[in-house]
Amino acid sequence: xxxxxxxxxxxxxxxxxxxxxxxxxxxxxxxxxxxxxxxxxxxxxxxxxxxxxxxxxxxxxxxxxxxxxxxxxxxxxxxxxxxxxxxxxxxxxxxxxxxxxxxxxxxxxxxxxxxxxxxxxxxxxxxxxxxxxxxxxxxxxxxxxxxxxxxxxxxxxxxxxxxxxxxxxxxxxxxxxxx
Amino acid sequence: xxxxxxxxxxxxxxxxxxxxxxxxxxxxxxxxxxxxxxxxxxxxxxxxxxxxxxxxxxxxxxxxxxxxxxxxxxxxxxxxxxxxxxxxxxxxxxxxxxxxxxxxxxxxxxxxxxxxxxxxxxxxxxxxxxxxxxxxxxxxxxxxxxxxxxxxxxxxxxxxxxxxxxxxxxxxxxxxxxxxxxxxxxxxxxxxxxxxxxxxxxxxxxxxxxxxxxxxxxxxxxxxxxxxxxxxxxxxxxxxxxxxxxxxxxxxxxxxxxxxxxxxxxxxxxxxxxxx
Numbered sequence: 001x002x003x004x005x006x007x008x009x010x011x012x013x014x015x016x017x018x019x020x021x022x023x024x025x026x027x028x029x030x031x032x033x034x035x036x037x038x039x040x041x042x043x044x045x046x047x048x049x050x051x052x053x054x055x056x057x058x059x060x061x062x063x064x065x066x067x068x069x070x071x072x073x074x075x076x077x078x079x080x081x082x083x084x085x086x087x088x089x090x091x092x093x094x095x096x097x098x099x100x101x102x103x104x105x106x107x108x109x110x111x112x113x114x115x116x117x118x119x120x121x122x123x124x125x126x127x128x129x130x131x132x133x134x135x136x137x138x139x140x141x142x143x144x145x146x147x148x149x150x151x152x153x154x155x156x157x158x159x160x161x162x163x164x165x166x167x168x169x170x171x172x173x174x175x176x177x178x179x
Numbered sequence: 180x181x182x183x184x185x186x187x188x189x190x191x192x193x194x195x196x197x198x199x200x201x202x203x204x205x206x207x208x209x210x211x212x213x214x215x216x217x218x219x220x221x222x223x224x225x226x227x228x229x230x231x232x233x234x235x236x237x238x239x240x241x242x243x244x245x246x247x248x249x250x251x252x253x254x255x256x257x258x259x260x261x262x263x264x265x266x267x268x269x270x271x272x273x274x275x276x277x278x279x280x281x282x283x284x285x286x287x288x289x290x291x292x293x294x295x296x297x298x299x300x301x302x303x304x305x306x307x308x309x310x311x312x313x314x315x316x317x318x319x320x321x322x323x324x325x326x327x328x329x330x331x332x333x334x335x336x337x338x339x340x341x342x343x344x345x346x347x348x349x350x351x352x353x354x355x356x357x358x359x360x361x362x363x364x365x366x367x368x369x370x371x372x373x374x375x376x377x378x379x380x381x382x383x384x385x386x387x388x389x390x391x392x393x394x395x396x397x398x399x400x401x402x403x404x405x406x407x408x409x410x411x412x413x414x415x416x417x418x419x420x421x422x423x424x425x426x427x428x429x430x431x432x433x434x435x436x437x438x439x440x441x442x443x444x445x446x447x448x449x450x451x452x453x454x455x
Contacts, residue, residue: 060245067240068234068240068241068242095406115405116357117242117439119244121230138282154219167409
């Protein structure tokens, strides 16, 4: 099933998404990766994260123009999932999944997979509105971007406990054992 | 040869590597898309192909992770170089950072301070090989972190099967390396030699030996699929390079590479440079 959703996302928006569905998002998206997440542990968020979509992305930007902006590996940021969702984040966008986070997301948020490496395509859907924590450098700053139908993304972990990566991982282990 | 030619040839190779995938890589992705039976997997491969076409037409980097500046240099035995080659290539990288543009990715490993221009101690990384001739062939081989982070060297027990080890490690690692991946494998040599062989294997991709094809088939039978979401296409290519090793050792290195096996070359001669 395909969903076109507007950010901020509500609990109902998230509730109706099922693993394997396709999502296109419009509205404000915040990029955040390793350093931004670490800094947010000690500092107030410079933006309102209620219903927000956080994009695991270190974009390539020139003069505020988004040149290339695909997802980074979410696995490094799994440890921050709980605190981000506690702050109201409803959608985490990235690649590779959030191992073991399905229970943290349950009833509250989803994980959306954007095809890794597709930075040129993503850039077409994103406009820079503002930048926060710019001292962290281009890749690590929080870029506040306006998304227009960002996607297609796959609901890889839904809010009902289903995690596609975990399912694939289990099947891979079984295939390895069968050999 | 002229230093300015090396600088310009480097800039050009980096620009082409970042914005257009080698045609054989794109062909492998297209063939995989045609074969793929899983609809989600097919959608990921289609998204990749659209992205590659868009980057080429707009001359913008395929991926925002423009990688670490890695180069393979084939230096002719009769090449006359009266300048610091490392510094000349570094100047090309600095220019490329501005002009392509590249994301500043290079940081000090301890302070984590970004150098701002993608150069620094040990960067760019040059892999130098001596060949016949009087020119220098410069191949830009930008290496992204997502796949590099999933690479490893294992000092195995000589009684173990190195191929089983490769399949098991790829099974654990491929999902985070932006699959469908290329898997460079170095078996034998010393600890560091195995790692260098694995990286060379990526530059010499695709593998065509029975060993390479057998490993490719085993990896694709795992079902990890594009982006780890399941499917028939986990790897696009596997290549094994070997060196003799100590009778008590079995070094096995796996250098993972995302679907974007980016590379492009320039040739510098005495009288000037050209694209290759």
